[in-house]
Amino acid sequence: MQVLPNQPDNAASFSEEEKGNQLFPVFVKLNKLRTLLIGAGNIGLEKLTAIVNNSHSATITIVAELVSPEVYALIANYPLIKVKQKSFDVDDLNDIDIVFAATNNNILNEEIRKVTHERGLLINVADKPELCDFYLGSIVQKGDLKIAISTNGKSPTIAKRLKQILNEGLPAELDETLQNMSALRQTLNGDFSAKVKKLNKVTQSLINPKKSFAERNIKWLIWAASVLLIGAIGFSLWNTEPEFQTFLINIDPLFYWFLGAGFLFALIDGAIGMSYGVTTASFSLAMGLPPASASMAIHISEVMSNGIAGWMHYRMGNVNWKLFKILILPAIIGAVLGAYILSSLEHYSAYVKPIVAVYTLFLGGIILMKAFNVKRKKADQKIKKIGLLGFVGGFIDAAFGGGWGSIVLSSLIAGGRHPLFSLGTVKISRFFIATLSSLTFFTMLGGKHWEAVVGLIIGSAIASPIAAKVSNKISAKTIMVAVGIIVMIVSLRSVIMFILKLI
Template sequence: MLPLPNIQTNNVAFSQKEEGNQLFPVFIKLNQLRTLLIGAGNIGLEKLNAIVKNSQYARVTVVAAVVSPEFRLFLANHPNIKLKEKSFDAGDLNDIDIVFAATNNNDLNEEIRTAAHERGLLINVADKPELCDFYLGSIVQKGDLKIAISTNGKSPTIAKRLKEILNDSLPAELDTTLQNMSALRQTLNGDFAVKVKKLNKVTESLINPRKSFLAANINWLIWLSIVIFLGAVGFTLWNTEPEFQSFLIHIDSLFYWFLGAGFVFAMIDGAIGMSYGVTSASFSLAMGLPPASASMAIHISEVLSNGIAGWMHFRMGNVNWKLFKLLIIPAIVGAVLGAYLLSSLEHYSQYTKPVVAVYTLILGGIILMKAFNIRRKKAENKIKRIGILGFFGGFIDAAFGGGWGSIVLSSLIAGGRHPLFSLGTVKISRFFIATLSSLTFFTMLGGRYWEAVLGLIIGSALASPIAAKVSNRISAKTIMVAVGIIVMLVSARSVILFILKLI
């Protein structure tokens, strides 16, 4: 029996005077103790499932006058659990080491607690932190490794969210590492200090793990791609487009409009992780650019801005490389296909322009709605078909001038993935998508509207390093409301003008 000396009847009042978290974390060997669970309804099933999940050989006795069908089904798969279909009495506590009260009768729960304390037993009372001697924390398990999380009974939801983060972050291979370390420890000779020194040397890679070639060199690959891309575009334009040379001498005022717009839109995108394409597309259409040329300008500017932003997120460790690998190839295929289709319809811009305006109008409404309903679904609903999401997001983004962040990032977060890692992954993926789609546009269309292109490139590049650092310091809701309203107004203007022309 676990000793519980000097339990006071006024310990609830005493604990309320305590400040800070007074819990002492322990790991109990339930397979060596005798456990009593009172209650066989939904609450009791939840408690029993937690016990068995963490200790499959736990010796549990269940006492309940009423047993739910789901509880009976669970017992059918766990014949080692004893069931007594009866009302609780103090005699049920004989030969018991630890108690769980899981009834929906508060008076009965307090009666059980009093009887348990009279016998010096520790007890957990469901949904009553003030009556508990111990709590059941959220558990992260990777083989023999277990991490318990407790919020001192203040917020089980926070504990569950932290559990999700750790489950996604810690590799399953940690258990293999534990087994190897256990075997290694048995082979070491020398005193305790020598063994610790050797084990520290072996485990140093856990603190400074070796990165894959892609993860270790992604920053150089990004900058090398940027230099090669800009060099190739500049050389081609200088030798094939007289307008480009003239532009360098006589800068049009359009450049300054897009310079300011690129900076503002990149800052917005960095703050909320989306809307650069949508806002840029709406602005470009309002300035008179055809849809394909607008999309080309947007994607060429995104090569540099997303390269910088992706590099910053990489340096801050915000990239989920497993998610990146699932996302990138389908996204590139979709983006190239969308860019080719839109470029082929450039001569019909008078018809494609209102279609794009309607699309941005809808996206503006979606952004506005998300501003008032930024909630993540449970992790059980996590999106599995990442490739399909990437292809669809890449195609829509290229064919309509934007939407990668609005579609992909919002879907990942809504599907239960961690916002920070989703943002970093979407940003670094965007660099490669923008590069391939803009090359497709450039091949199909050649040099057009370079005032807009250079303005967006320089403006967004200047904002990208700043935006990556302040992404979690600005009120996302306020920005999303403003962006949603502005995009809807600008897009609605383009649609109305097209309708008036038809009339």
């Protein structure tokens, strides 16, 4: 059953269309429909060519008083096209599904549109957008791939130019890729999600074209060359300089422990985007570092990484400067105050350690909640006390070794702030917080536990370029669960040990 299209002839409908492109794009199977083309001059030839180029098996009836030789030449290769050389009559609409009017008589075109609508049929009137129920877009075709371009009837010339650009830009081999994808699709098993993941992986090459071995592995070649160079220099110094050998032997083993820990924790942070502070703080406490020294090591090692991350977000325009201005000063004050208080309590580290352990135990629980998508209730309105949030976040981050992202970023997003701009603003703020809290720690504590500090700096720096690769190979949920459990166990151990000492 065909339905009469709702297209009132009044100014209100035109003004509605002017608000934007209201067209609904569809691809019609004309080879399944009965098509009527009225007019067989130059305009009719253009419409007919467009139809047969896209639907070779279309059943078409042409009605026209005059039929150009070019039309006869074209239909010679299409036996399903028949011509009625006569004037249009309403009976020509019998047994017809869709109509194309291609005459140069405006009065006749309007009459054809009227009787067509009375029959409940859709019509396209050449060069008269206001009389059309549908438009013919410019077509770009590469085998089975077909792209239609519409300008809402405003400029066919623009559509043709875009067609040229796409025809030149899309490789002819794209159809071969499409056929291969179709064959692959028939072999896939599993649910819809599994099939989509497999197809996405295969089609990645469309946006990341094949590169040479050197192009694909230039980063690793540079790293391999650097490691070989450093290794060669180290081997030479070991064999020729006794002082260097003595220096390495006498380095506190704590350095090597923190070198490995910094590397591992930076990999985890790169894979799941969080937990560097909480994992490092838990490890540092377990290794016997006082809370202040642990926090100093964490913040110094984070200065460079957060500076780079903040700069990248700035370059990409992800920083909300109004939010930054409100956030940064209270955050710095809180961080410096937290670092100062924690450093002042260095002599009471035995009592501060369990407090920090309880805090990291709490953060470990948060990591587990995020791993299993346990969401807290979101606020209905944007958080307004940004300055207070920055102060609290900065203070806790410095006083307990981490938590800036967990507290501030999660609060901003939960409070209705845009996630991307919140992330960029928090990252660039973190650089200043890490820098000034590190300066405060260093002023108060001096070079205490430098082995841990240097180990974390070097380890995290080495891991940074590798972290992205790791994130693509390991399940983020698996890492988060493992990290959450380990952090909670280590933190719980510190709390229990403190309680046992009191008993």
